[in-house]
Amino acid sequence: SAINFLERLCLTWMFFFMMCVAERTYKQRFLFAKLFSHITSARKARKYEIPHFRLKKVENIKIWLSLRSYLKRRGPQRSVDVVVSSVFLLALSIAFICCAQVLMGHKTFLNAAYNWEFLIWEAALLLFLLRLASLGSETNKKYSNISILLTEQINLYLKMEKKPNKKEQLSLVNNVLKLSTKLLKELDTPFRLYGLTMNPLIYNITRVVILSAVSGVISDLLGFNIRV
Secondary structure (H helix, E strand, C coil), rough: CHHHHHHHHHHHHHHHHHHHHHHHHHHHHHHHHHHCCCCCCCCHHHHHHHCCCCCCHHHHHHHHHHHHHHHHCCCCHHHHHHHHHHHHHHHHHHHHHHHEEEEHHHHHHHHHHHHHHHHHHHHHHHHHHHHHHCCCHHHHHHHCHHHHHHHHHHHHHHHHHHHHHHHHHHHHHHHHHHHHHHHHHCCCCCCCCCCCCHHHHHHHHHHHHHHHHHHHHHHHHHCCCCCC
């Protein structure tokens, strides 16, 4: 029993240590995204002591897009995504097992000690995933903030009225801004769940398996059929 307890304690510590590393990486990504969103604002750039430049030249737009791409790829990517996917699959498996146990006999579900352990693990994993989902969602909002490009386009239109002799040059910059806006919209991957990058297989499993299990549990508890 002592050896079993120590093994379980070590495995639990290792697993939650990896989750803490993943959360730290997500916090760093959010910090980079937050500072990146302040680059084009003179007031915020001065407040956080970071470089500032406006997107009024094609060279500046190229630097802005390159910097965005570099910051999004900075730090560990695959290892963190593997940890998050593993946590998600474990939480999904535990939820499926609990749903199956409830369907077999919901009155005796809490009588077994391992079911309590499953519930504790599920609660801890869900809290961790919610934390990561919040950080990932905020990070995506910072990087996908199209309002920055729209603001620069408005500034260009106003500058065209003041300086008609530079209208051709400013029109070129405006066209590049429009193409950049379309590019940012196309780059967003469809397999995202509140900012967490999802494998297409995991995404489909989540939609089919867990929703079917939850639907069965709700139908069994309420006494009539519900399709989720």
